[in-house]
Amino acid sequence: MEGNTVTVCDCRDLHKKNNCRNRLLFISAVIQWMLMIVCIACIAIIFHSTDTEKKKIETYVQTIQKKTFVSAEIEPDTYNIGKLNLKQRSGNLNVTNGSVIIAADGLYLVHLEGYLRDKNNNNTVTVWKWNEEENKTLLMTESINGHCIRTVLVKELMQKDKIYIEKERPDLFSNFSLFVYGIDLKC
Template identity: 30%
Template sequence: MEGQPDVEQRNRDQMDCEREPEEEEWKSWQRGEVRNMLHIVSAAAQWILLLACLIYLGINSLQPSTPRSSRVLWTHIRYTGESIEQVAVNLTAEVGSIQIRNGSIMIASDGLYLVSLKGSVLFNDPDALKLTLQKTDNKTSKVLWEQTVQDSGDAVNFTTVLYLFTQDNITLWTSSNATIADLSFSLVLLSPLHLLAVEDGV
């Protein structure tokens, strides 16, 4: 009978040892679920924004036209190639009516633009890399968007609406030497600024 408590203690210890890995596995699974949920929420928000912009475009196209150029300003870029630290990525248009000069997208009309950028970045630097979308005019430079890429090969996915102005030049930069893979970059003029002012009664 004296050995009975020892056996029970050993059984209890064994059960505790078996429970600990299960608890760790459960916590790890929970962390993964939270991370996955954040990715889903982020993706859903981007799609909702894109859908809202497309609905806006559809409604705008159904309204009676005012005297203006019928040509829609847009560009679509596909790029795979090298990027040099602190040098603008040498973008070239695949299709579209917006001019690109020396890797810079030349904005020809004030207005509201839909911007979409997707791809992945490969780099050897042990530190994280920054991918930056920048606008430059005659006097100043301004960062429009910046994403830190933690691991080589990580996906970049960015969709937003921006006010851009005539004479703005849009460029893409990386903070260190890298290879940009399967970059898809689109810029579409949703509504010229003077039409927005008319619609708002200004």
């Protein structure tokens, strides 16, 4: 009989141990599910914020396209050394005396693009900013080795600044354009 009592006690202890283990397994399973839900929520937040950033970038691009810009090209009769005479192709910024006139203070994206007639020749193109207080200030200098040039610069410009281009050698360009876009960051 004593053996039976011991066996009954062992079964009760075993049952308690199983209950304890089952509770621990249940609690750990609940914690794992909660962590998985938190991870899924974090991933959703990351994807949502990425979409928000994409929307902000698209808004900036649309703002650039809608607001202040000019597309200017070089007149064919000015392919000589020195200042290139720009003429307005499109946009609402003025081009006067071969220079782009900035209408308002702010950040501007300046994009320079051109092609050389002869791939073997080199040329240096300089974009200048001129205003009454500072006179002539360098915006960018590009040395062209090869067939084409494409350069982008973001710069803070002031009202009535004049942007113009100079080159080192004559008659090398087959097509050359300057694009100036005003960037409005108050979206």
